[in-house]
Amino acid sequence: xxxxxxxxxxxxxxxxxxxxxxxxxxxxxxxxxxxxxxxxxxxxxxxxxxxxxxxxxxxxxxxxxxxxxxxxxxxxxxxxxxxx
Amino acid sequence: xxxxxxxxxxxxxxxxxxxxxxxxxxxxxxxxxxxxxxxxxxxxxxxxxxxxxxxxxxxxxxxxxxxxxxxxxxxxxxxxxxxx
DNA sequence: TTAACATATCAATCATTGTTGATATGTTAT
DNA sequence: ATAACATATCAACAATGATTGATATGTTAA
Numbered sequence: 001x002x003x004x005x006x007x008x009x010x011x012x013x014x015x016x017x018x019x020x021x022x023x024x025x026x027x028x029x030x031x032x033x034x035x036x037x038x039x040x041x042x043x044x045x046x047x048x049x050x051x052x053x054x055x056x057x058x059x060x061x062x063x064x065x066x067x068x069x070x071x072x073x074x075x076x077x078x079x080x081x082x083x084x
Numbered sequence: 085x086x087x088x089x090x091x092x093x094x095x096x097x098x099x100x101x102x103x104x105x106x107x108x109x110x111x112x113x114x115x116x117x118x119x120x121x122x123x124x125x126x127x128x129x130x131x132x133x134x135x136x137x138x139x140x141x142x143x144x145x146x147x148x149x150x151x152x153x154x155x156x157x158x159x160x161x162x163x164x165x166x167x168x
Numbered sequence: 169t170t171a172a173c174a175t176a177t178c179a180a181t182c183a184t185t186g187t188t189g190a191t192a193t194g195t196t197a198t
Numbered sequence: 199a200t201a202a203c204a205t206a207t208c209a210a211c212a213a214t215g216a217t218t219g220a221t222a223t224g225t226t227a228a
Contacts, residue, residue: 002095009089010186021166027205040187042206047185061195061204072167079163082105083156094216111175124217126176131215145174145225 004075007051012036013044017067020054026062088159091135096120097128101151104138110146 008014012034019025019033027045031038045065048054052071057064092098096118103109103117114125129149132138136155141148 002093002098005089005093005098006185009086009093011086012186014086014089017166028203037188038205039189039207043186046206063205067166069167072163076160076163076167079156079160082101082151083153083160090215096216112173121218122175123177123219127216130176147175 001075001078003051004053004071007047007053008075010044010047012040013048016041016044016048016065017053017072020065020067024057024064024066026059026064028062030065085159085162087135088137088155091131091137092159094128094131096124097132100125100128100132100149101137101156104149104151108141108148108150110143110148112146114149 008017015034016030019030025033027038027041030041030045034041045054049056049065053068053075054065055068057066092101099118100114103114109117111122111125111129114129115122118125129138133140133149137152138149139152141150
């Protein structure tokens with residue numbers, strides 16, 4: 001749980017998660033969107049993946065990442081307990 | 085928003101927030117609960133306060149901290165957008 | 169006023185993490 | 199097989215953050 005929070009608590013990674021709510025994207029698309037270097041995007045993706053917030057879908061030359069809705073919902077559920 | 089996530093994405097601080105869902109607590113009570121030093125608890129509280137996740141209520145010798153439900157709900161709402 | 173208690177702050181250290189540049193791996197097309 | 203593209207990994211550095219010990223501030227009781 002804390003790992004998920006740590007993973008999402010960073011500007012670039014939060015934005016990646018936001019972008020992936022729309023549709024799955026490959027690394028080069030994320031590089032364009034975020035305006036940061038490719039290796040840095042890869043690194044942030046690996047952090048999100050280790051936290052199980054995203055999944056990888058190798059598709060030929062491109063690697064597409066998708067949001068792991070199940071994990072997101074688990075996170076929501078945990079935080080919901082702290083509110084009303 | 086990111087500040088809130090960063091603040092809550094740490095074991096001790098997450099536990100503080102959890103404890104404060106029950107009732108408001110003073111620093112010395114949190115020291116007992118968490119089993120860490122007083123100055124460290126104070127530091128974590130200051131991080132949570134700066135992120136507006138908690139509020140301070142000075143009450144004589146003791147300083148009681150309360151959860152800022154409004155902020156928690158704001159956080160929930162933001163994360164809810166990422167789920168279903 | 170002094171003592172005891174509760175809390176905050178400061179400086180220093182250590183650990184973690186974000187960032188960069190270079191390079192390796194893997195896939196597709198020619 | 200070679201070239202071009204897409205991505206991952208590695209080493210190094212910088213920045214940020216957690217922890218500790220010492221000390222200051224502020225409140226209550228004797």
